[in-house]
Amino acid sequence: MRWTIKRAPSVDVSMKKDFQAGRLTTDDIIVIKEWVEQVETYGPDSLRQVWGRGDRMNPDVLNRELRIVNLWNDHDLDGHLKGCRSSSFSRLGRIIYKVVDNKIQIIEILKVTPDHKY
Numbered sequence: 001m002r003w004t005i006k007r008a009p010s011v012d013v014s015m016k017k018d019f020q021a022g023r024l025t026t027d028d029i030i031v032i033k034e035w036v037e038q039v040e041t042y043g044p045d046s047l048r049q050v051w052g053r054g055d056r057m058n059p060d061v062l063n064r065e066l067r068i069v070n071l072w073n074d075h076d077l078d079g080h081l082k083g084c085r086s087s088s089f090s091r092l093g094r095i096i097y098k099v100v101d102n103k104i105q106i107i108e109i110l111k112v113t114p115d116h117k118y
Contacts, residue, residue: 047074
């Protein structure tokens with residue numbers, strides 16, 4: 001069963017505005033679409049997979065010498081966004097989202113920001 005991704009009403013508007021202003025690039029849009037495809041196919045927990053030497057690695061066997069990386073830098077947020085998560089799509093760009101329902105597999109994108117402001 002695939003995950004369903006919903007977007008807060010403001011997401012499409014702000015992304016269009018940021019794209020027109022040059023704050024989001026075509027490459028950013030491509031990476032965001034790849035993020036969506038990964039989440040729809042494998043779920044949000046896949047964003048926390050640890051990769052190293054071209055292979056999926058178990059986080060319990062992290063070895064810094066293998067140059068292991070969490071590709072999306074996906075992590076929980078706190079403060080006023082407690083319960084939400086953030087994924088990086090570029091050096092500063094973030095996708096802010098929350099898991100709405102694990103059982104029926106729905107997440108909602110709350111914000112896409114090109115400048116790490118949320």
